[in-house]
Structures are given as C-alpha cells and as structure tokens.
Amino acid sequence: MQETISNDVSVLAAERVSKSFGNVPVLFSVSFDICAGEVHALIGENGAGKSTLMKILSGFLETTSGAIRLDGQEISLPPDGQAEALGIVLIHQELNLAEQMTVAENIYLGRELTQHGFINSSEMARRASAMFAEFGLDISPSARISDLSIAQKQMVEIVKAISRNARVLIMDEPTAVLTEAETELFFKQVRKLKAGGTAIVFVSHKLHEVKEIADRVTILRDGQWITTKSVEEFTLDSMAQMMVGRELSDFYPPMNEADVDAEIVLETRNLNTKNLKDISFRLRKGEVLGFAGLIGSGRTELFEAICSLEERQGGAVQVSGKQADFRSPAEARDAGIVYLTKDRKAKGLLMEQGMRPNMTLFALPKFTRRFMLDRAAEQTALERGIRRFDIRARNPNCRTRELSGGNQQKLLLAKIMEAEPRIVIIDEPTRGIDVGTKQQIYHFIAALAAEGMSVVVISSEMPEIIGICHRVLVMRSGRITGELTGDAINENEIVRFAAGLKEERAHG
Amino acid sequence: MADIMTNQVTGARTTTMDFKTYGPAVALLLLCVIGFMLNPAFLSEGNITNLLTRSAFIGIIAVGATFVITAGGIDLSVGSMAAVIAGVMIIVMNNSIDTFGTGATTVLIGCGFSILLGLGAGWINGMLTTKGKIEAFIVTLGTMGIFRSLVTYFADGGTLSLNHDVRGTYRPVYYDSILGLPFPVWVFIAVSVAGWILLNRTTFGRYCTAIGSNEAVAKYSAIKVDRIKTWTYVLQGLCVAMATIIYVPRLGSASSSTGVLWELEAIAAVIIGGTVLKGGYGRIGGTIIGALILTTIGNILNFTDVISNYLNGTMQGLIIIVAVLLQRSDWSRRASPKN
Numbered sequence: 001m002q003e004t005i006s007n008d009v010s011v012l013a014a015e016r017v018s019k020s021f022g023n024v025p026v027l028f029s030v031s032f033d034i035c036a037g038e039v040h041a042l043i044g045e046n047g048a049g050k051s052t053l054m055k056i057l058s059g060f061l062e063t064t065s066g067a068i069r070l071d072g073q074e075i076s077l078p079p080d081g082q083a084e085a086l087g088i089v090l091i092h093q094e095l096n097l098a099e100q101m102t103v104a105e106n107i108y109l110g111r112e113l114t115q116h117g118f119i120n121s122s123e124m125a126r127r128a129s130a131m132f133a134e135f136g137l138d139i140s141p142s143a144r145i146s147d148l149s150i151a152q153k154q155m156v157e158i159v160k161a162i163s164r165n166a167r168v169l170i171m172d173e174p175t176a177v178l179t180e181a182e183t184e185l186f187f188k189q190v191r192k193l194k195a196g197g198t199a200i201v202f203v204s205h206k207l208h209e210v211k212e213i214a215d216r217v218t219i220l221r222d223g224q225w226i227t228t229k230s231v232e233e234f235t236l237d238s239m240a241q242m243m244v245g246r247e248l249s250d251f252y253p254p255m256n257e258a259d260v261d262a263e264i265v266l267e268t269r270n271l272n273t274k275n276l277k278d279i280s281f282r283l284r285k286g287e288v289l290g291f292a293g294l295i296g297s298g299r300t301e302l303f304e305a306i307c308s309l310e311e312r313q314g315g316a317v318q319v320s321g322k323q324a325d326f327r328s329p330a331e332a333r334d335a336g337i338v339y340l341t342k343d344r345k346a347k348g349l350l351m352e353q354g355m356r357p358n359m360t361l362f363a364l365p366k367f368t369r370r371f372m373l374d375r376a377a378e379q380t381a382l383e384r385g386i387r388r389f390d391i392r393a394r395n396p397n398c399r400t401r402e403l404s405g406g407n408q409q410k411l412l413l414a415k416i417m418e419a420e421p422r423i424v425i426i427d428e429p430t431r432g433i434d435v436g437t438k439q440q441i442y443h444f445i446a447a448l449a450a451e452g453m454s455v456v457v458i459s460s461e462m463p464e465i466i467g468i469c470h471r472v473l474v475m476r477s478g479r480i481t482g483e484l485t486g487d488a489i490n491e492n493e494i495v496r497f498a499a500g501l502k503e504e505r506a507h508g
Numbered sequence: 509m510a511d512i513m514t515n516q517v518t519g520a521r522t523t524t525m526d527f528k529t530y531g532p533a534v535a536l537l538l539l540c541v542i543g544f545m546l547n548p549a550f551l552s553e554g555n556i557t558n559l560l561t562r563s564a565f566i567g568i569i570a571v572g573a574t575f576v577i578t579a580g581g582i583d584l585s586v587g588s589m590a591a592v593i594a595g596v597m598i599i600v601m602n603n604s605i606d607t608f609g610t611g612a613t614t615v616l617i618g619c620g621f622s623i624l625l626g627l628g629a630g631w632i633n634g635m636l637t638t639k640g641k642i643e644a645f646i647v648t649l650g651t652m653g654i655f656r657s658l659v660t661y662f663a664d665g666g667t668l669s670l671n672h673d674v675r676g677t678y679r680p681v682y683y684d685s686i687l688g689l690p691f692p693v694w695v696f697i698a699v700s701v702a703g704w705i706l707l708n709r710t711t712f713g714r715y716c717t718a719i720g721s722n723e724a725v726a727k728y729s730a731i732k733v734d735r736i737k738t739w740t741y742v743l744q745g746l747c748v749a750m751a752t753i754i755y756v757p758r759l760g761s762a763s764s765s766t767g768v769l770w771e772l773e774a775i776a777a778v779i780i781g782g783t784v785l786k787g788g789y790g791r792i793g794g795t796i797i798g799a800l801i802l803t804t805i806g807n808i809l810n811f812t813d814v815i816s817n818y819l820n821g822t823m824q825g826l827i828i829i830v831a832v833l834l835q836r837s838d839w840s841r842r843a844s845p846k847n
Contacts, residue, residue: 309728329730339728347728350721352788361718361729364711372709415729 010035010069011199012057012088012168017066019052026052029066030225032218034168034199039190041202041214041231044243045434049223050203054170057201058090059083087167091157091174093432097145104128104141107160131159135189149296151182158189162198169193170201175209176432179295179460187213205434206461207236221245244436251439252467253446258287263320265454266306266337266423271315273298273305276478279315283423283456288449290469291458292494298478299458300342303425307332307339319423333362338421340412342428342458344405348412351401355393355411356382358400363418385414390440406437413444424448425456430464442468462491474498531834532781532797535827539804547811557690559800559807561682564692565590565751567799569770570777571703571792572747575740577778578707578790580720581644583633583744587770588655593625593752594762595659598668601678610673615681618756622749629655630745634738652771660764667763675760682757692754696796699750704792713790716740720787776824777802780831801827 013033019026027049034040034057044050055061056068059077067074070086077083081090097106104124105112113120113127128141137155145153154174161169175183190213194200204210210217210231217234219226219242226242266283276298283289291299304310306317308326317324319335326332329339341347349358360367360378367377385391389410393403400408409430416424429445430438445468449455459465465472472489474482474497482497482504484490496502543550569586576583601618608614629651636647662668670678684691707713715736719726726733756762779785780801781794805823809815815823 328732329727330732333730341728346722347724350718350725350788352721353717357714357717361714361725361731364714368711372705373711373714419730 011071013069014053014057014063015067015069017053017056017063017068019049019056019061020064025064025223027056027223028225030220030223032057032225032228034201036167036197036199037194038215039194039200039202039213041204041210041217042220043204043207043210043217043239044220044226045436048220048243048434050220051172052223053220054090054172054201054203057168058088058170060090084164084166087165088170089161089164089166089168090170091154091161091172093172093176095150095153095157097153097156099146100144102142102144103139103148103156106145106156107131107141107163109160127163128159131163135159135192137189149182150177151179151186154178154186155189158193162193166198168199168201170203172203173205173432174202175204175206180462181294183209205432207239207435210239211236219243240435243434251442252464253443255288255446255468255470256286256450258284258470260284262286265320267318268302268306269316269318271302271305271317272313273301273310274313275301276305279480281473281480283454285422285454286449286452287471288445288455288457288469290465290472290489291456291475292460292462292465292472293475293498295460297475297498299475300427301478302475303339303427303456303458307337307425309339333419333421336420336422337425338362338416338419338423339425340416340427340429342431344408344412349400349408349415352399354397354399355386355391355403356396358411359385359415360418362415363420366418381418385411385418388417389414389444404434406433406440409433409437409441413441417448421453423454423456425458427458428461429457429459430461438464462494465494466490476500476503529782529791529794532794532801532831535780536797536801536804539801539808543804543808543811546808546814550808550811555807557685557688557693559803560693560696561690562807563799563803564696565755566770566773566777566802567696567796568699568747568751568754569744570774570781570795570799571699572744573774573778574703574781574783574790574792574795575707575713575716576644576744577775577783577785578720578787579716579737579740580723580787581637581737581740582648582775582785583741584645584648584771585629585633585652585655586744586748586774587767587772588652588659589626589629589745589748590752590755590767590770591659591762591764592655592662593622593629593749594756594766595662595668596625597622597752597756598670598760598762599662601674602671605671605674610671611677614674615678618678619753622753623746626745626747626749626752627742628745629748630742631738633745634741637741638734638737656764659762659766663763665764667761670756670760675757678757678760680757682754695750695754699747700792700796707790707792712736712739717788717790720784720789722788773799773802773824776828780828782831785832798831 010033015031016029017027018029030049030053032053042050042053052061056063059079059082068077069075077088098109107128108124113123125141132139132141139148139152139155145156148156175186178186190200202214214231216228217231217239218228219239221243262285264282265285269280271279279302293299301310305312307329308331309329319337324335326335332338345351356378359382367374367381382396391407391410391414393407400411403411426445429441442464445455445457457465457469466489469489472484472494473480474484474494476498481500482502484493540551549555573583573586597618600621601614604614604617608617633648633651636642637644640647681691686694707716715726715731718729718731719733719736723733777798778795780798781791781796783790783794802824805827806820809817809820809823
C-alpha cells in the first residue's frame with residue numbers, strides 16, 4: 001500500500017512547510033502526508049517540532065512558508081479548530097472535554113440536536129450510545145466526564161471526533177496515560193477506524209506501540225525532517241537512534257548489586273487505606289525497589305498514604321526502625337522520605353512560575369535566615385540543580401511551562417532532592433518524556449542509589465522497571481501479589497502477577 | 509522547541525512585565541496631572557495629606573486582601589467586619605468609662621478588643637473555608653451578612669456614638685500628625701512595608717503564591733495548605749482591625765452604614781494593582797497604588813464640576829474594568845505561545 005502513495009491519494013499533506021516564531025525557526029521545510037486508511041506515526045524527541053507540525057496540519061498554527069493540501073488542493077486551513085468542519089480533528093494531549101457535563105452533551109457540544117427549539121437529550125443519548133455500541137465500548141452517555149477514567153475520556157474524544165465525520169484524526173500522545181490493557185483496547189478502535197478509511201496521525205514516545213500500530217513512520221529531529229519510511233523498515237533501535245541522532249548505548253545504567261544485608265530504612269506492616277489491604281514490605285538502604293502493576297492497583301495510594309498525602313487506616317510504618325505516623329507531608333519530608341508525583345503539571349510544578357521558586361518550594365524552610373528568605377541561597381540551589389540534573393532552558397528566568405516535558409521532570413526531581421531525602425519515591429519517572437532524557441533519568445536514579453539513597457520506582461513501563469530495579473513488587477487491586485528479584489524480574493512474571501494469574505502469599 | 513521559543517517569549521514578557529509593574533503607577537501619575545490641570549489646588553499640601561489619610565483605611569484593608577486573593581481566596585466580609593468591630597469598640601469604651609475613666613486606658617482597651625475581634629473574625633472565615641471546605645465566596649458572603657446585621661442590632665437600628673470625653677482622648681489618632689504626616693498615613697506605611705516584606709521575603713508569602721497558583725502542587729510540596737490559607741484570613745482580620753482603630757476617632761460613631769462597600773473598594777484596589785483575582789500572583793506595591801487611585805478619583809471629582817460627584821462609582825468601576833482588561837490581554841499573550 002505504501003508504494004502507491006502520491007499526492008493523488010493523500011488526504012492531507014504538508015509540503016516543505018517551515019515555521020518560525022518571531023525570528024526563531026522551529027520547523028525547516030518539512031513534508032508530511034497522510035492517506036486514507038493509514039496510521040502515520042510522527043516521532044521525535046521533545047522539542048523536535050511534532051506539536052508544531054500537528055498544529056499546522058489542523059489549522060491551529062499558520063505556516064511561515066510551504067503549502068498545505070487537502071485532497072490535493074492547496075488550502076489555507078481556518079484557525080482555532082474550525083478545520084473540524086473540513087474533517088480534520090486534532091485530539092490534544094490535554095483532553096478538551098467539559099468535565100461537569102455528560103458524555104452525550106460533550107459529544108454534541110456546539111451542535112446539539114434540537115426539537116422545536118429545545119435540546120433533545122434523549123435523541124443525543126440514543127445516538128451516542130449507538131456509537132459506543134458500534135465500537136464495543138461500555139460507557140454510559142449519561143455519565144459525567146469527571147467520573148470517567150482517563151482511558152474512557154480518550155475514547156469519548158475519539159467517538160466525538162468520529163461523530164463529526166473526521167477524515168483525518170491527529171492524536172497527540174493518546175497512550176501516554178493509558179495502561180497496557182487500555183492501550184490494547186484503544187488500538188482495537190484505531191484499527192477499526194483505519195479499516196473504515198480514516199487517516200490517522202499518531203504521536204507517541206512509546207516506540208513499541210509505534211511498531212505495533214503504525215503503517216508509516218516519520219521522524220523529526222530539531223525541526224528537520226529526517227526520514228519517512230514504512231514501519232517494517234525500522235527496528236525499535238533504529239527508530240530511537242534516528243530520533244536522538246546518536247548511538248543509545250547503555251540505555252540502562254549498570255546495576256550495582258544490592259546489599260541484601262543493608263539496613264532496612266522503610267518498613268510497613270499491614271498498612272490499610274480505603275483501597276489498600278494489609279500492605280507489608282521492606283526497603284533497604286541503597287536499593288532501587290520497583291512497584292509494578294496496573295494503573296489503579298494502589299501503588300500511588302500506598303506511598304501517598306505513607307507520606308501523609310492520603311488517609312491511612314491502621315497498620316504500622318517504620319522509617320529506620322522508628323514509628324513513622326506522619327501527620328503532614330512536611331513531617332515525612334523532615335524524616336527524610338519524599339514522594340515525587342507522576343502528575344508534574346497538576347501536582348508537581350507551578351507552571352506559571354519561574355524555575356527558582358519551583359526549585360526551592362519543597363524544601364523552603366531550609367532557605368530561610370532570620371525568618372527571611374535567603375535569595376542568594378535560592379539562586380545557588382537553582383544553579384546547583386541545573387548543573388546536577390542537566391536542566392536545559394534557554395533562559396533561566398523562563399516560566400516552567402515553557403520547558404520541555406523532560407526538563408520539567410528533571411526540575412521536579414531537583415526540587416524534591418533539595419530536601420536531601422534518604423528515601424525517594426518516584427512515581428512514573430519518565431512519563432511523556434523523550435528517549436534521551438529517559439536515559440538520563442535512569443542514570444540519575446542509579447547514581448542516587450549508589451550514594452546510599454533508597455529509591456522506590458512506581459512505573460507502568462515494564463522495560464524501565466526491569467532495567468533499573470534491584471527488586472520488584474507487583475500490586476493488584478490494593479494488594480501486593482508478588483515479589484521478584486534478580487533474573488526472575490521479567491515481563492512475563494510481572495504481567496502474571498499484575499493480572500492476577502499468579503499470586504504468592506508470603507512477601508516482604 | 510520550547511527551549512528555542514523561550515527567547516521570543518521572554519522578549520514579549522519583559523515589556524509586558526514592565527507594563528504590568530509600572531502601569532498602575534503611570535495611571536496614578538496621569539490622574540494627578542489631570543487633577544492638577546483641572547484645579548491646581550489638587551497638589552496643595554493640605555489636599556495631598558487629606559488624600560493619603562483617606563486612602564489609609566482602604567489601603568490597610570487592601571494589603572490584607574492582597575494575601576487572601578494571592579492565596580486564591582476572597583474576603584467579602586471586610587466592610588461589615590469593620591462596622592461591627594467599630595460598633596463593639598465603641599460599646600466597650602463607653603462601658604469602660606466607669607472603671608477606667610476617659611483616658612488612654614479606655615482607648616487602649618477598645619483597641620485591644622478591636623484587634624482580638626479582627627483576629628477572631630478572620631479565624632472564623634479561615635476555618636470555615638479550609639476545615640469546613642466551603643467556598644470562600646460563600647463563607648464570607650455569609651459572614652458579611654451576619655456582621656452587618658450585628659452592628660445594626662447593637663446600634664438598635666441607629667447610631668452608636670462614642671462618649672464625648674473619650675473622643676477627645678482618642679481624636680489625635682486620626683487628626684494629629686508626626687513629622688508632617690498624619691498618624692493614619694504612618695500606620696498605612698508601616699502596614700505596607702510589613703506586608704511587602706511578608707509577601708516577598710518570607711516563606712509565608714511564597715506559600716501564599718504557591719497555593720494560589722495551584723493548591724495541589726502546594727500540597728505535594730509539603731505546604732500546610734489549610735494552615736496558610738487560614739492565616740491569610742486572620743491577617744485580613746488584623747488589617748481590618750487596624751483600619752477600624754484609626755477610623756473610629758474620625759467620626760466617633762458607628763452605624764449600619766459604616767464601611768459599606770469597603771470590601772469592593774479593597775478588592776478593587778488589589779485588582780487595579782495587578783494582583784491576579786484567581787490567585788498565584790500578588791503585588792503589595794500595586795495594591796497601595798490601587799488604593800491611592802481609587803481615592804484620587806473621588807478627590808478629583810470633588811474638585812471639579814466637569815463630572816458630577818455622584819458619578820464617583822462609575823469612574824471607579826470603569827477603572828477596575830479597564831485594569832482587568834489590560835491584565836487579561838497580557839495573560840493570554842503570555843499564555844498563547846505554548847508547545
């Protein structure tokens with residue numbers, strides 16, 4: 001099929017498109033086309049120009065030079081999402097749904113069905129539910145968006161797009177927040193759409209997914225078009241290499257042998273919360289302990305409960321042998337145990353503020369002298385953090401939201417480390433960041449453990465759990481169902497514990 | 509790409525930041541020029557001190573409001589709170605005369621009560637908002653009504669008047685000057701300086717900004733969100749109490765019409781000064797200028813016949829809307845170039 005591609009069959013094409021913001025060029029003469037019934041993956045590191053290209057293809061941005069063709073005709077796309085009327089729909093990474101409205105209301109938002117001038121809710125619900133049935137989705141049209149899981153919201157967005165007769169569907173990292181099971185479900189829908197003739201642009205950092213779902217792959221690097229080839233011509237490694245532009249040797253850092261006799265720094269016994277049942281485990285000094293499991297299995301809740309971000313209902317927690325019933329996250333911090341959230345935009349960093357206030361916010365009491373903030377010390381901390389974690393910003397005074405995802409994650413890590421913890425819990429350390437930065441973060445984690453810090457890594461990405469952890473605990477439905485060490489840490493075993501095919505009673 | 513774009517974004521930001529910082533000051537300067545052109549007496553020493561003294565009440569309250577708003581809250585009860593504090597102060601002082609005479613002791617007792625009431629009222633607002641988990645708008649709308657009706661009840665629908673002799677003792681607090689500046693202006697300056705330091709140079713101020721920017725981030729940054737938020741309301745109460753202490757000797761009375769619409773003037777001063785209503789960015793300097801702008805408008809209208817004095821509210825309203833319009837266009841421009 002790929003061989004026949006030409007301008008005659010491509011639904012939407014960008015020809016030698018360039019884009020500059022002010023006098024800063026971000027895309028250099030990039031060509032890209034998408035055919036009916038095809039999934040075309042667009043990959044590249046953060047900052048490679050993927051978002052800009054997608055916004056140009058959907059009319060949210062204008063080109064500086066070059067042409068956009070729809071069905072072969074040169075066209076200037078209308079701005080602000082009005083290109084939807086032409087069948088071009090961009091699904092943003094941050095989903096654009098009205099949280100307090102129902103599923104059906106969202107699907108028909110802006111073009112409500114009416115009868116005698118009044119909104120015809122029952123007809124909208126009937127049609128929405130017919131669409132869900134067609135896709136084999138179990139979502140009630142009368143459910144509120146805020147009650148849905150992220151995967152379900154994603155599906156609603158897609159159904160909404162389809163219901164608008166989308167011919168071109170452009171999706172920005174749709175699987176970033178989905179579990180593997182949810183991703184499978186999602187891909188099933190994508191294949192259906194593809195079979196129905198929809199042209200799909202798929203952006204993802206997860207290369208194995210690209211391999212699985214895409215027909216063609218285009219790689220961008222630093223705003224330049226690198227290549228467009230059929231997916232069969234790539235291996236995972238070759239994709240990663242072309243994205244980064246260099247060899248990715250030592251993707252995972254060498255693992256120091258964990259000292260099995262090292263002192264126990266954190267121990268829980270029969271910890272309970274609303275959704276957790278009798279959690280008992282131990283963490284040793286210098287250990288990297290992985291927590292695997294499906295999203296919603298209770299991993300985040302467990303550590304939020306330990307750090308007093310979430311309510312606890314009984315059970316004992318000991319830090320270095322001492323009872324640790326923290327009444328606030330501040331007490332946990334002062335005891336040397338810190339939690340780094342997986343949701344850096346909503347819970348991790350102040351996006352509208354600069355880097356400095358973010359860097360020192362978590363450990364702010366440390367930066368006071370005679371009740372006043374010590375701004376010189378703050379500046380030193382910022383410079384130290386930037387150096388230590390290789391945070392790259394053009395301008396040290398820029399706002400946090402202007403940083404790329406990878407640099408935000410490094411800033412968050414630096415912020416948490418300012419508290420000089422002995423135990424650090426990192427929830428989804430590499431969500432939504434590019435391959436190069438991922439590698440850096442893995443090396444940081446290994447270095448922290450080598451310095452004697454204990455690290456807990458909560459992750460839904462199997463390869464990283466396997467690549468960096470000394471020991472792995474698997475959780476399912478609020479319980480620890482299995483423990484893996486050494487060579488036993490492999491994808492197969494983790495999945496079996498996580499999915500409930502296997503369970504062991506004794507652990508710790 | 510975000511990295512590459514930073515340059516351009518920052519370029520735009522420097523100018524808008526400058527505008528944001530100096531905009532209110534330029535507006536105030538412009539108003540003064542207009543005032544002077546309409547009537548040169550506007551810049552007479554007498555009028556300037558009068559203007560500053562009058563700004564003091566709203567200014568002091570607005571400094572407190574800056575903290576509440578920066579931390580993402582709102583306090584609508586300050587006007588009624590001032591009224592009820594003034595009322596109770598007068599009752600307490602009148603009843604202390606038998607025991608303590610009409611001297612400074614009585615006045616100090618009154619002032620002490622004022623401070624306690626301010627702190628207490630602020631604490632109630634804060635606890636209801638944080639522990640009670642009720643929207644600040646609702647809580648303070650409720651306490652606004654309660655405080656207002658209480659002062660009406662205490663005054664029995666009329667006016668509470670301070671004993672004539674006590675008034676004599678207390679009078680200098682409003683009318684006397686130190687080093688050429690009236691006492692209320694000194695209080696205003698002291699509160700402003702303390703407020704500026706608190707907001708810009710202490711952890712408390714930083715925490716207020718963080719909470720107003722994003723409460724979840726604040727929580728995950730080990731900030732005791734509820735405690736800090738409660739403190740902003742307590743601080744607001746303290747500011748109201750201090751404003752009341754210098755307000756009472758001016759007229760020596762309190763009634764149900766005392767402090768009417770002060771909450772709106774205080775919030776207006778904060779917003780005109782560049783503090784963002786949804787929280788996360790606060791400016792004490794701007795607030796002070798905002799308070800001065802509001803008073804200056806009224807003052808200019810008093811000086812001229814071009815616009816009726818009755819249109820004072822209209823002018824203030826226009827200024828508020830224009831200030832927010834400028835603020836918003838600025839925000840969206842800063843927010844739009846996003847990758």
